[in-house]
Amino acid sequence: MSAALQSQAPEPADFRKAMGSFAAGVTVVTACHEGRLVGTTVSAFSSVSMDPPLVMVCLKRDSRTLAAVKPAERFCVNILAREQGDLAYRFAKSGADDRFALTAVEAGVCGAPLLAGCVTAIECALHAVHDGGDHEILVGRVLRVTTDETKAPLVYVRGGFLDT
Numbered sequence: 611m612s613a614a615l616q617s618q619a620p621e622p623a624d625f626r627k628a629m630g631s632f633a634a635g636v637t638v639v640t641a642c643h644e645g646r647l648v649g650t651t652v653s654a655f656s657s658v659s660m661d662p663p664l665v666m667v668c669l670k671r672d673s674r675t676l677a678a679v680k681p682a683e684r685f686c687v688n689i690l691a692r693e694q695g696d697l698a699y700r701f702a703k704s705g706a707d708d709r710f711a712l713t714a715v716e717a718g719v720c721g722a723p724l725l726a727g728c729v730t731a732i733e734c735a736l737h738a739v740h741d742g743g744d745h746e747i748l749v750g751r752v753l754r755v756t757t758d759e760t761k762a763p764l765v766y767v768r769g770g771f772l773d774t
């Protein structure tokens with residue numbers, strides 16, 4: 611990268627603030643690896659392609675969920691409902707807590723757990739892994755979607771959940 615471009619790089623706090631103004635849905639990405647359930651809260655999620663149906667999530671390089679998704683080669687993107695803010699924080703908390711302890715799950719077609727009460731579950735086979743700086747970009751080929759249209763999605767903006 612040239613010196614001119616480098617000098618325009620934003621301060622981390624400014625970059626965080628700028629990205630925080632983009633309202634995003636909130637998901638919990640889950641997987642099952644060697645019989646162990648893993649999952650973490652992820653707002654960096656997007657659709658990628660209609661044909662074939664592809665989605666992407668970005669997980670930081672030291673994520674334990676990332677470390678399990680790659681060998682499992684399957685994952686589920688659970689899109690959280692408006693009333694699931696506490697679940698978003700539980701699946702973001704670091705430490706040894708059993709994040710699944712208070713949550714009903716069902717096994718999906720790909721082995722990754724579906725969380726009860728979510729708006730949508732998107733079950734995926736791992737299609738590609740790309741470099742994303744301090745994150746990795748996981749592209750998933752969608753195997754099955756399950757949606758509850760009666761539920762409103764949780765929205766994350768400016769560091770908090772939108773009270774809708």
Ligand SMILES: Cc1cc2nc3c(=O)[nH]c(=O)nc-3n(C[C@H](O)[C@H](O)[C@H](O)COP(=O)(O)O)c2cc1C
Binds near residue numbers: 652672675
């Ligand atoms: C609302 C919200 C959104 C988040 N989005 C992401 C994300 O897109 N990617 C990511 O790697 N971490 C994200 N996190 C942070 C992770 O959930 C957190 O670092 C977690 O402890 C990682 O767990 P793991 O190491 O077990 O995978 C988010 C946290 C919150 C509360």
